[in-house]
Amino acid sequence: MKKQIAAVLLILWATCGGTAQVHYTHKLKGRITYLNSGFKPVVGAQVTAEQGANADQTNNQGEFTLVFHRKEAGVDVRLQVTLGKLVVVNEKELSVTLKKDEEKEIKLFMCEKSELDELRATYYDISIANITRRFREESERLRKENKLSREAIARLERDKQGLLEQARELADRFARVNFDDISALRREAFEYFRAGDIKKAIEALDFETMVENIDKAEEEFSRGKKLEKEGQKRQEKAKEQRLQGIEGLLDKARFCRLDFQFDLAKKCYEEAVKKDPDNFDATWELADFLYDQNQFIEARPYYKKLPSLADTEANRVVAFNDLGNLYQKSNQFQKSLQAYSEALKISKKLAEKNPDAFLQYVAITLNNLGQLYRVNNQFTEAFEAYSEVLKIYKQLAKKNPDAFLQYVATTQNNLGLLYQANNQSTEALQAYSEALNLYKQLAEKNPDAFLPDVAMTQNNLGLLYLSQNRLEEAREILIQAVTTQEQLTAKNPRAFEIDLCGRMIALGGFVHLRLLVKTEDLTHLEKADSLMTSAINRLKKYPEVPRATKYLNMAQDIKQKIDKVKEILKKLPADNEKERK
Incomplete structure (x- = not known):
């Protein structure tokens, strides 16, 4: 009888593939407040997630709890929060990785879309005005110092154009900063920046003070490990202080970029990564900064590190895409192709489970592949990639034209350029016209x-x-x-x-x-x-x-x-x- 039972168990084991997936119950708690409101709670917001969790509504304190049953550890989930015209400001926090035996807590901030758009526009206008003014000042300085060579002019123009292209991204990042949730030092700097005084904003974020604060926070965190309940609170406080120090260094770097102080920006980025080497966002931003400065060799180790630092599969897609862009810029076709292919594999897997959230990642990766094939004169492969991109964006634009119609237009224009380069005039005309x-x-x-x-x-x-x-x-x-x-x-x-x-x-x-x-x-x-x-x-x-x-x-x-x-x-x-x- 024992042998028969053993045989049945072996058959069952083989049928299951020889491994068993362990599922856990995960509890995700959070609190939602209004942006820049003094932590005023958002009451009555509907919070949902992908299948596997209950839906919940925020209480009078803005709190919610989601319970995920039978979910594997390490699974990425995406939250959705809805309430009237409100949008989540720190939307990056909506992507969560469930971990074994961890009761996750998150903080979300909301405001009306019109308010977020207004903040973006304000920061964008300030940034553009400063970039334009500083470009003129730097040109005049070089002229007075007799250093206005053709090479210097080209470099200055390249820096200006790069900053103008990045201004919207920086403005969006600044608009999402919640004044309720940042240090007094950072708040002071942002007040100067919003008043248009970027130099005082940079001075307010004193480099030595921020580094010292980070070091003190790390010491306090270490001391907290030796204590019990009180120690846990001290650790949490120290962790937050350390985070504010890191974010302060990143803010200073961003302000310095807008002020053409690129050496100081680099110093701040490098210090932030040195103090927090596992920080995906800081490493990513440093890599992008070096890339924009045409320092491709210095950027490479940071880009190569990003996939292993990514805390979600979506971030791994972005990391591999950026690595592919770097290799393409360095004319390393095979390495670029390999990175894009890895990004495509992950993004397709994500899109199978949640097409609304991740199909755009597939499109972005295919677009990069199309560009790679085009510059290498592989027109057939480029057509296939761009055609698939167009199909995806048309599908997404049907549901959300405000977000995706522009990408349909951009892809049509890219196809037009490709057809024209391949002497397919009729097809080029149709693509350009659309x-x-x-x-x-x-x-x-x-x-x-x-x-x-x-x-x-x-x-x-x-x-x-x-x-x-x-x-x-x-x-x-x-x-x-x-x-x-x-x-x-x-x-x-x-x-x-x-x-x-x-x-x-x-x-x-x-x-x-x-x-x-x-x-x-x-x-x-x-x-x-x-x-x-x-x-x-x-x-x-x-x-x-x-x-x-x-x-x-x-x-x-x-x-x-x-x-x-x-x-x-x-x-x-x-x-x-x-x-x-």
Whole structure:
């Protein structure tokens, strides 16, 4: 009988694959308060999670409890919190990894979306104003010190463009800082920053003071280990003080970046990672900073460390994608492909369980793969990747057009560029046209964000028509591109005027002059002359910008040719000139 039982057990064991999964009951507690409210509780918010947990509603203290039954340790879960027009500010905390024998507690902050948007806009405007001012100051300083070389100008322009591109991301990060939950030192710094005084904000976050506070917190944490109940409280307090010190170093680094103090920013980032080497966010931010500074070799060890530091599978996807980007920038195709492939494998697995949350991760990774294939002239693979990206974003946009329609447009534009590079003009025209229609639709609601994309796509369409010798259609769409770019330039010349000149060169130097040859209509010569003169006068205002210098040389070269044509026409007999007219 014992042998028969043993045989049955062996069969059952083999059927189960030889291993048994152990499930646990996990309790997740949390408290939700309003942003910057003095910890005012959010009452009546509905808190849910993926299958396996009860739903709960926050009580009068803003507290909730979720119980996960029969969940394996190490499983990632995503919370959802809903109450009217409120949104979760620190949304990163909504992703939680369940651990064995751990009663997890989280703090969430909420506010209305309009309030968060307003905070973002405020911080963005402050950041842009400071970047623009400091760029002018640095240019003037280099000029006075006779250091305004072509290389120095290029580096300064690169730094400015990089910061302008990062301004929205930094503004979003600043907007999510809860003044109720930060140290007095950080609060003082943010008050200076919100007043537009970034230098005082940097000074308030004194480097030596923050490092000393972190060291004291670590000592206090060690002492707390030796005590019992009181020691646990002291440990929790010390842990929070240490965290505030680390975050203070990161805030100082961010402010320094906006103030072009890159060496000090690097020092703060490195100290934050040194004090907390397992901090995923700090390591990630340092790696990205070094990448943006073109210090790829220094960035590599931090990027390589990120997948092992990631506390969720979603963060591992991001880590592998960033590692792939680094390898691609360093022209290491196989390593880049390997990193992206790992990110794709993880993101697809996550999307199978929760497509609403993780399909976008699949799309981001496929887009990176498409870019990698494109720069390596593997057009078939690039088409497959971009086509899958488009399919995913269209699916997501049906449910949430406000969030994902812009990515449908961007992917259509990318496909247009790919088709054009592969001489598939019909397909390129269709892709560009669809991208333009979407960007126009988006620009009606948010012109500041999407009018630049409208102008870019109009320009792409114009150049496509030009390559097909469809000159009238090229002229029509490039006039629209110039008009759109003029609207943008009127609001922000430094951001958009150089691109306006590029559109003018395309319209005047390429289209009107070719129409002149085709039709012998001298009005095209006058229009080309007018556009080149305007472009030259505008571009002379930006001697420190390499792209402006490149366009200026092009415009001046075209203007010289126009002047030569005019000189020849003057020497022609009057009757011939009348004939031409």
